[in-house]
Amino acid sequence: MLDITALRAGIAEREILKGIDLNIKAGEVHAVMGPNGSGKSTLAQVLAGNPAYEVLGGSATFLGEELLELEPEIRAQKGVFLAFQYPVEIPGVTNAYFLRSAYNEIRKARGEEEVDPLDFLDIIEDRMKLVEMDSSMLNRSVNAGFSGGEKKRNEILQMAVLQPKLAILDETDSGLDIDALRIVAGGVNALRRPDNATIVVTHYQRLLNYIVPDFVHVLANGRIVRSGGKELALELEERGYDWLLDAA
C-alpha cells in the first residue's frame, strides 16, 4: 500500500529524515517509535503533505502513485489521514460543518454524490458512539476549547467519518488519561479492516497495549535503526532507547 524509499526531508534547511525505508501492506499496523527529536512526527507530517517540511529526496508511493508530489487535500482524497498530535482550533467553524465539508469533498473527488446535512447527521451519529462523543460536540467550533482528550477523540471521529485507507496517528496517546486512551484505541481498533493500514507514531509503549502492532520500527536520528515485531516495543519499554542509539 505504502512504499517509502530513501526518504529524506527537513525543515528550514535542517535535514531531519536521513533516509527512511518502510513498506506497509494493507491490513497491517506499524508502530513507529523513537526518542524525542528522532523524526517520528516529521515522517507523519511529510506523508500528510505539511508544506512547512521540505522533501529532500526519496519517494513514497501510495497505491502505486507518488504521494510526495500531491497537495495535502489530494492525498486525503486518495485515502491518507493524519491524526494530529496538536489538533488545530478553528473558532467560528462548527465541527459538524467541518466534518461534512471534508466528507463531501472526499466524496466529490471520488465521483460520488454529496450528502445533505440531514443524511450526514445519520452517518455521523453512528460514528460518534465509537469515540463516545456527545452530539453537542457537533455544534461547537472545531477543537476550540476542547480538552486534550476531546481533541484526540475528535481526530478519531474524523478518521471514522472519512474512512481512510492509510491512517497515521501522530502521538495520539500524548496527554491522554487512561480512560481517554482506551476510548481512542477502541475507536482505532474498530476501524481496522483487511484493506486499510495504520501507522502509529508514539514515544511510549503504552498505546501499543491497546492498538497491537504487527511491526515496530525504531527511529533515531532520522533513520530506522531497528525493526521487529510487537515484542520490540516491550523491550523498549524495559530498556529505554539508549541501547539502540548506542548501537546506531
Add this chain to the structure above:
Amino acid sequence: MTDAVLTHASDVATAEDAQLTAPHATREDRVDEYVSSFEDLDRGDEPLWIGAQRRGAIDSFAQLGFPTSKNEDWHFTSVSPLLERAYAPADPDSAALTADDIAPFIFEDGWQTLVFLNGHYVPRLSQPASGESVFVGPVSIALESDDTARLLERHVGGLAESHTHAFTALNAAFAGDGALVHVPPNTTTPQHIHLLFVSDDAAEGALVSPRNLIVLGHHAEATVMESYVSIGNANYFTNAVTEVYVADCARLRHYKIQRESTQAFHVGSWYVTQGRTCAYEAFSFAIGAELSRTNIATLLDGEGSHVSLDGLYLVNGDQTVDHQTSVIHAKESCTSHELYKGVMDGESHAVFNGKVYVRPEAQKTDGKQSNANLLLSDRARVDTKPQLEIYADDVKCTHGATVGPVDSTALFYLKSRGIGTEIALRLLTYAFAADVLEELTIPAVRDKLERLAFERFAVGA
C-alpha cells in the same frame, strides 16, 4: 492570524505621505462646480430653516473643500478617484423598479421597509407607519404635518458637523429625501425598520444625498437598518448623513449594509447623542463601492450608558474601505465596546481609525476597542489606528489592532482532511469574521450577513 499586536497609536504603520492627489487646481475647480450646481438645486417649497441650513452648508463646503491627506482624518484615504467627475442629483424616475428588483435586499417577516431610488422615495414599494405614536416615513412626507415638521426642525443639523466636515456639509447643502424614524417615549416599534437606498443604472453620475433622522424618546426601543445597494454597475456617489438621538433608557440597534457597485463611491456619516442608561448598538457591514467611508461619532452624554460599535469589511480588487469612529465618554460609568474586523484580498486597502475620548468627568469608564485584519493577498494593505485619549483617572480602557495572513497551520489542517485550498480559505475567512457577526442579536440579520460574508470570497479566493 496575528503576527503583530499594536497597542499604541504610535506603533501603527504609516502610509506614505505622498498620496496620489488630484492637482490643486482641479480640486478647487471641482469644489466650484458643486457650489455653482447648488444654485440650480430644485428645492420645491421647503421650509425656510432647511434653505438656511443648505445655504450655510454650501458656504462651509466652499471653505473646507475636499479633504486632502494633510487632513489627519483623511491621511490614509485619498478622495482623488471621487474628484474625477462632478456628481449631481438624479431626477426622480422609479417607474421601472419592481418588487422583484429589490427582493434580494429585503428582510421578510417582522420588518417594514422604506425604499429610495437614486435619492427619491418610492411610495409604491414602501411600508411607512404614521400612527398616533411611531412615525416611520420619508422626510418629504414628514414635512407635511406640523408635529413631524417641528420634530425635524428641532433635530436636523443639531448633531451633524457641517462646519468642520466637508462631506457632511455637502450632504446638508444637497440633502435629498431621507427617512424620519420617531419613536415616542415608552414605545417599542412593532416592526424592525429597513431603510433601503437603491441605485440603478439611472444613477450614473448621480449625487445621492440621503438625510435621515432617528429620534428615540426615553424608554423607547427600535431597530433601524440602513442598506445601500446597487442594481447594475453605475458610477455614482452616495453621501449620506444620519443623525441619531437616543434618550434616557432607550435602546437603538442601528445597522448598515453597504453593498454598492464597485464603480460607486460611498460616504456615510452617523452622528449620535446618548442620554442616561441607554444603549446604542451599531454595526457596519461593508463589502461594496470603489471607495467607501463610514464615519460614526457618538457622544455618551448621560451616566451609565452603553455603546457598541462593531463592523465587518470585506474587500478585494482595488477597493478602499475606511471606517472612522469616535466615542466621547462625557459622563460617568459608561461602557463602550468596539470590534471591527476586516478581510482584504487583491490590491484592496482598508483603513480603520478609532478614537475613544474619556473626559475628566467620565470616571468609571469601561472602554474596549479592537480591530483585527486578515490579509488574503500580499498586495492588500491595511492602515489601522486605534486611539485612546484619557483625561479621567479611574477608568478601564484597552485597545489593540492586529494584521496578519491566514494561519498556515489551520489551512494545512483543513487541507489534510480533503478540503481544497479555495474552500479552506473561504472557511477560514468566514471563521475569522464569525465572532463579530455573533454580536448581531437579530438572527435574520446575522444569517444574511453570514451568507454575504461567505459569498464575498466565493470567486478569486
